[in-house]
Amino acid sequence: RRGDDGTALDRLAGAITYAARLIAGATRRTGLREVYSPSSSTRGLRKLDSWVERALLEKDESLSTATAVAAEAIRQDLPPLFAEVVGRVLLRIGRLPRDMPDAGDVAYVPRAGHHMPLPPWLPPSRILGGFYVLRPIGTGGGGSVFVARRAEERHEETAETFALKVPAYNGAAAHTLSEEEFLRLFREEAGALLTLPAHKNLAGFVTFDAGAKPKPILVMELVQGPTLERLLDKRAMSMPLALSILDGLAAGLEAMHAAGIGHLDVKPSNVILRYPDDVGAPARGSTPSPTPVLVDFGLAGRKVRPGCGSPYYGAPEVWDTAAFGDRTDPRATDVYAFSCLAYEMLTGKTLFSGDALPVLIAAHLTHQDGPESLQWLRRHRQAQGLAEILSLGLRRDPRKRLTLSEVRISLAELGRKRLASLSWPLRN
Structure with a gap:
């Protein structure tokens, strides 16, 4: 069951991250050679979490492979005794009952935030x-x-x-x-x-x-609900749902832009999906649809500042303010990030990729009105027009980009005519 602070596996990943950092600091101070990090275990647990949710939805009981992968990842990140304890706990997941016991039988699980x-x-x-x-x-x-x-x-x-x-x-x-x-x-x-x-x-x-x-x-x-990032990680998406979320997000950004303000950090983790009556995320294909809510206005404003934005969604002017001047309209910066997010929501993969921050930044700075990863969309017979809309929102020169309202109208029209009837995600 998902609480305000995520599932039990989310909380376990947070605890492992915290423990690994403490252990890494201790080993450095004592001069030991092993330095542990939580990178592999976090990925393994997120994958296991997705498998668990899929098993509940699809009545699939084969979790042994996913638990073994997660346990092996944890063995890479934690000392042997710690990893052995966590591994034994994970192996019990497949034997747990599918249905939640009565409230009186459930032990209290402290919120992850209390231990951070x-x-x-x-x-x-x-x-x-x-x-x-x-x-x-x-x-x-x-x-x-x-x-x-x-x-x-x-x-x-x-x-x-x-x-x-x-x-x-x-x-x-x-x-x-x-x-x-x-x-x-x-x-x-x-x-x-x-x-x-x-x-x-x-x-x-x-x-x-x-x-x-x-x-x-x-x-x-304080908006309650899962993030859009989590929904994408679970791949619990359909084309109508993706289009609905994009339109709601665009509507919120339009309201900000009408006041001359840019959000300046549009990304999946800053979108919370609010479900009616706090029912939580429903099973794939069920209704009602959530309302996307844009959160975290810590970078919002009327000026583009160096480093605002995030690596996968930051426009060129975010990474090189000197080249574009200090009068860049922050609303154009949002259009760029929204176009990156739209590609990800419709295809299930990020528009820009790279193993290191300098690689990602270089990709944003050097492309000409859209990276190479847009090219396959231009050849997609059933999604004709999508690449053109996105490329017009991704222009290197912020003054030449579409407005958010223009992108929203174009996407909505294309969605009605072509996209809504397609399977998610769009594939090459």
Whole structure:
């Protein structure tokens, strides 16, 4: 069963990642030769998680191969005794009952967030700008995100919770801006979010506090549901569902663009799928369809900043702001990222690929109005027109790209005429 913090295997992957980092640090400090990392085990567990969900949906009981692969991956990443314990637990998965026992028979499983370490800069009171931090959600290059309540309601279990983001002053920002400039820009861009209208495809903006100590904060609605990234990983997709999610996401971006604001970090992990009445993700092919909600506005604003965006979806101007100038319209940057995401949602694979960040960045900077991976779509008889729409959203020159509204209208029309009746994913 999926909770707010994912499935049991998601939580196990998080625990292994945390343990592997602790072990790696300890081995480095003691001068031992083995240094463990969680890369293989995380991939193995995600694959096993997908197999488990598929087994539940399709009544397929053959999980032995997937559990063996995951156990072997863990043996590569953890010391033998740790790996042996985890491996024995995984082997029991295939013997578990399919149906959930009654609530009275289920042991309480602590939320993963309770075991993730709080950052050392967080005050002992856990209060930031009038909000009490309950637990971490995650940390990335753009900053840290926490579940929080209003400070005066911190002891009320039924009080509303929020997503509180603390932007990170590091990476590209630290190379190009002083900390004072960074905070000023944060204040300006967060203030611009106050002009955004309420929209079902956008997480609600609550407040920001550029003067919060020890770090500024941005507070948003806490949206419950699985991410689009997870749905793609599970391959639990159909063509009508993919088109519906893309249209909803485009509608949310249109509302932002009408206010002159770009999201600047459009990617699958920043899209939450909200199902009616919190029923969770239904089985493949069932209804109702979820509402896609764009979250994480930590990079949103009216200016393109160095390094905003993500490696698979970042436009050329994100990686080389000097070449494109500082007046690039951030809405054009969103169109580029949305076009990358549209390709991924319809084909099941990323538009750009590479084993290292420099390779990905070079691919964005050197292509001419669409990478080579678009070419097979031009020859696809049943999806004629899709490559043209995407290439017009992927122009290297941001001034020559379609607007988000133009991409949305073109995709919707093509979807009605051709795409909706095709099998997912589109194949070469």
